[in-house]
Amino acid sequence: MERVPILKIGDILLVSIQVDMSDQTALQLQEDLAERIVATGSHGVIIDITALDIVDSFVGRMLSTIASISKVLDAETVVVGMRPAVAITLVELGLSLNGIRTALNVERGMELIAAARSDEFEEDDQLDDAADAETTASP
Amino acid sequence: MALGAEASGRLAALLRDNAEQVTKRWTEIVAASLRGRLSQAELRRQLEELHRALVATGEQGTIDLDTEHATELRAVLAELSRGWARQGFSATETAIAVFALKDALLELIEARGGEGALRDYVAFAGLIDQMGLFTFESFVRTRESLIADQAEQLLELSTPVVKLWEGVVAVPLVGTLDSARAQVVMERLLQTLVDTGSPYAIIDITGVPAVDTQVAQHILKTVVAARLMGADCIISGIRPQIAQTIVALGIEFGDIATKASLADALRHVLRLSGVETARRQSRRDA
Numbered sequence: 001m002e003r004v005p006i007l008k009i010g011d012i013l014l015v016s017i018q019v020d021m022s023d024q025t026a027l028q029l030q031e032d033l034a035e036r037i038v039a040t041g042s043h044g045v046i047i048d049i050t051a052l053d054i055v056d057s058f059v060g061r062m063l064s065t066i067a068s069i070s071k072v073l074d075a076e077t078v079v080v081g082m083r084p085a086v087a088i089t090l091v092e093l094g095l096s097l098n099g100i101r102t103a104l105n106v107e108r109g110m111e112l113i114a115a116a117r118s119d120e121f122e123e124d125d126q127l128d129d130a131a132d133a134e135t136t137a138s139p
Numbered sequence: 140m141a142l143g144a145e146a147s148g149r150l151a152a153l154l155r156d157n158a159e160q161v162t163k164r165w166t167e168i169v170a171a172s173l174r175g176r177l178s179q180a181e182l183r184r185q186l187e188e189l190h191r192a193l194v195a196t197g198e199q200g201t202i203d204l205d206t207e208h209a210t211e212l213r214a215v216l217a218e219l220s221r222g223w224a225r226q227g228f229s230a231t232e233t234a235i236a237v238f239a240l241k242d243a244l245l246e247l248i249e250a251r252g253g254e255g256a257l258r259d260y261v262a263f264a265g266l267i268d269q270m271g272l273f274t275f276e277s278f279v280r281t282r283e284s285l286i287a288d289q290a291e292q293l294l295e296l297s298t299p300v301v302k303l304w305e306g307v308v309a310v311p312l313v314g315t316l317d318s319a320r321a322q323v324v325m326e327r328l329l330q331t332l333v334d335t336g337s338p339y340a341i342i343d344i345t346g347v348p349a350v351d352t353q354v355a356q357h358i359l360k361t362v363v364a365a366r367l368m369g370a371d372c373i374i375s376g377i378r379p380q381i382a383q384t385i386v387a388l389g390i391e392f393g394d395i396a397t398k399a400s401l402a403d404a405l406r407h408v409l410r411l412s413g414v415e416t417a418r419r420q421s422r423r424d425a
Binding site (some may be wrong): 092103 | 329363365367369
């Protein structure tokens with residue numbers, strides 16, 4: 001059975017789907033990814049679907065599930081590299097991949113995750129400031 | 140109207156025996172109507188070819204444009220009218236190229252005289268009329284295919300995707316948006332997003348004369364598809380009447396940003412992407 005490799009780049013896990021997704025491969029990917037997120041403590045998952053010619057409702061649901069799983073494990077999921085033809089097909093089918101963030105390419109995806117993380121930290125800082133009145137305001 | 144086997148034989152013989160004279164006279168008449176827009180030699184060559192095809196068909200028996208053995212004659216006629224249509228000759232000029240054979244034949248038959256000359260001439264003239272009609276039809280077909288080609292080129296020309304800023308592309312839509320054009324626009328825009336890696340796209344509908352539910356549907360689909368790919372779309376150039384139509388039709392743009400002008404849309408996008416714009420202080424104030 002084919003397995004989809006999961007690469008760790010800094011704080012982010014990169015999943016590049018290069019094969020046609022079967023039920024088995026998809027389930028295996030969900031399992032592997034959940035394990036890796038916990039093992040590495042990553043806060044971002046990028047799923048690259050540049051190589052996918054066909055995204056049907058099954059793959060769409062798989063992406064949603066992975067996004068939900070990652071969310072529970074406190075990791076942001078971004079789907080990147082969707083082809084124009086795939087996007088048009090999904091729109092025609094009426095599938096809008098709710099709850100999934102998208103970016104044009106891996107680079108933009110990483111920026112998106114970094115931005116989301118920095119927002120969180122700023123909020124954390126503000127909370128800390130409010131709680132800790134004696135500490136001077138951080139920049 | 141078909142020409143009987145006997146008459147065909149007579150016509151073929153007449154044309155063959157007087158080949159030089161017929162083509163010369165024929166060329167003269169046609170050249171007069173063209174007023175020098177096609178060289179004499181080229182015209183002569185084309186008419187000689189037609190003459191040859193006519194003789195060859197006549198020698199095989201009945202001349203009838205609808206039958207199998209007139210294939211070559213049909214091909215020559217079609218080739219002639221195609222060429223003339225592409226070179227911009229009018230339908231009349233193309234038809235005259237065939238009908239001029241009548242005059243050339245009339246002179247021959249008159250010179251020959253004899254019994255049945257009139258009957259022969261009427262029969263030949265019928266055949267030539269048929270050839271003329273066939274020529275005319277191929278002429279129209281060629282023109283129609285030319286128009287179809289041009290419509291396609293127009294489709295290509297009318298949907299450019301322009302880069303406005305680093306990471307911002309715009310599609311200025313001009314003209315009525317039907318399904319075929321909407322599809323082309325969508326594909327072109329999405330492909331440009333991928334090629335340039337732009338996270339923002341502006342669809343400007345200033346040049347769209349009317350927005351109905353179908354056009355709105357096409358635009359919405361494009362926006363959703365761009366979102367799926369990770370790019371944000373802004374719709375700009377909504378004229379007052381169009382805004383009223385949109386509201387009257389109950390079209391919901393949801394959370395898609397809409398702006399009145401392209402400038403507003405660009406400013407909006409620049410703010411989103413964190414670009415600061417400031418007017419430089421003029422020299423007078425400094």
